[in-house]
Amino acid sequence: MTTDSVFLPVSLGEAIDKLTILEIKQENIKDRRRNDVELEYNLLLERLGPHVGQHGALYNSMKKVNRLIWDYMDLLRDGNMNDQDYLALCRKTVDYNDIRFRIKNKINYAAGSALKEQKGYKINSVLIEICEGPDTENFVAPIRYYSFLYDQVIIQCGEYCGGLRDAFKDDPTIIFRIGVASESAQFKARFSFPKGHHSAEEILAIFRVDQKALEELL
Template structure:
């Protein structure tokens, strides 16, 4: 098997696993799903072989990261539907805003996982602060 083995933070690995779990549930095409499952199995084996996988203290963060990644999947599906229809209305703008608000929650969860597990590697973001007082994240139906 041809593959790369690279150092990665705990948060990044758990994020990737949670995304693959979502793909395995939601992708309808059997060939694509088989590819997803193969990658998921490989990453789960790597994770389960590591002592950090036995840490009970991360179940809440892992579940929340899985939920957030599912939310991002739904947001991306909706925004692509609007793009395909050429509908660039207020709903499109709210979806676009929801992508980065939700990705910021995702980044925080990955950082929290890294902190709880004592990761030597930590992902950094360097976006401008877009949040304004009194302006909340988009509320999607």
């Protein structure tokens, strides 16, 4: 007895994650196994195509992260490195799998998916303090970048952050608060912007990130 296919309830983020992995396999597998990959990819794309278009930026980020994990796993399987480098790459792979999980849930939140994946570890938060009205455009990319690295991004600001708030209205992991942050709160990182206007270069410098790092994930 053979089974053509099994339909299981999964979140949209999980399904899109699977689709990006199949796309990466198509790009890397050159022998007859590629036929099976193409069949599965086309079946998923037929159902997921509209969602991919709607969440294109997150789809691209998911594929970038899965591409990095694929490359890291290839290096680990080769085993052609010393113990210290092997351990460092294992840790890096774990970190990128955490990012992968966060992107899946961002897709779920944006799409209003009834199913959402959850992890059992402690939530890691980063605090961003903006003392005056920000230039929204230059803040969006680095804030989104850090929302991939941490489970929660807390943005401490005033009523003037409406434009920035609108940019992340579909992402409940990016939380806006008015007033002064509690000193007792536990944050893994903290970034402060004490003046009203910052150039794009100043913003990246304070965030301790460069354009190359942003493009790796966004």
